[in-house]
Amino acid sequence: MRIGITCYPTFGGSGVVATELGIALANRGDQVHFISYALPSRLNMMAGHERIRFHEVTVTNYPLFDPYPPYMLALATKMAEVADYEKLDILHVHYAIPHAVSAHIASEIVSSRKLKFITTLHGTDITLVGRDASYLPITRFSIDVSDGITAVSQWLKDETITHFGTKKNIEVIPNFVDPARFRRHESPYARLLGDTGDKLLCHVSNFRPVKRIMDVLAIFQRVARVVPSRLAMIGDGPDRSRAEAWCREHGLRDRVFFLGNVPNLEEILGGVNLFLLPSEAESFGMAALEAMASEVPVIGTAAGGMPEVVIDGETGYLLPVGDVASMAARAVEILSPSPTPAWSAAWAAPGGRWRRRSSTSIAWCRCIGNATSG
């Protein structure tokens, strides 16, 4: 098949999943065309694949467009153009706004045949942005006009039905990671961040309020009092400055490393000892899945879709949002030289349960096939 994929090219989970899916589809023999304003962060064209192409969307400048250049329209135009000359069978857009609306317009432009499109809902397009009164009607519209809708967790599907009242069939297809890429290994990079004896904790996100990165620091502060440890803070975003200032004020500058965005995340993740994701709510928690694939236990929250990803008591622990004391206690338990029997049992099955959840892209291939033929 010939598939057009649109996503945000930044470091967020939706772009990561879209990229991994494109690579998996190309590996099975499909022609994949990424259409976005920049090369997706995880797509390395140099390590390229002969069946993957990238098409950049450029928004032509015009004084009247200031200060709001119409990206959505430029994207729709590029989608229609690529669909025509590459004879695309289908478009697959990740994140509803504005990608699904652009895909709808593109399918109207390509009038010679029916160009179908699938929309994958990732989370904040439904729980934050889409629910905002100024975007709700167009988000509902974009769901209703899609030829196929998928959600990354059952929780997100339920949220979508509750808040948008849509009658569309929403298929739940959990995210996946490439298990050849995310795996346990001796990471020389991880060693750079601390003494060999130190435990290395890690958090990865876009540092937005929903991620509660001040909780990450509060947990680490408690852990570091008991266990010699360091913390790698990976990513960037609005709460970073506040978090860095807090570390300076609390004497944690030489224990907490703010690394910014890291494209080759697997190189460090495979060598860390514990992953912290104390979010307000994740529709899924892609970074937690990447950690688990790397056999790293996760401390997260019993909120949103995270319980569908992290198995409480087995691949980590899920605790109430904001309960940093309990999260720290569980972290110390996991990192201690003699963990509790329950934890050791889970730990003793290397690879097994941890990696099963990182699963596969097969469900996707079926979904795209169904939408094309349906």
Ligand code: GMT
């Ligand atoms: O975490 C974010 O805010 C970024 C956002 C995105 O669009 O990349 O992440 C969402 O999609 C990811 C991939 O499906 C999920 O793993 C994240 O849980 C979800 N974020 C939220 O629900 C807050």
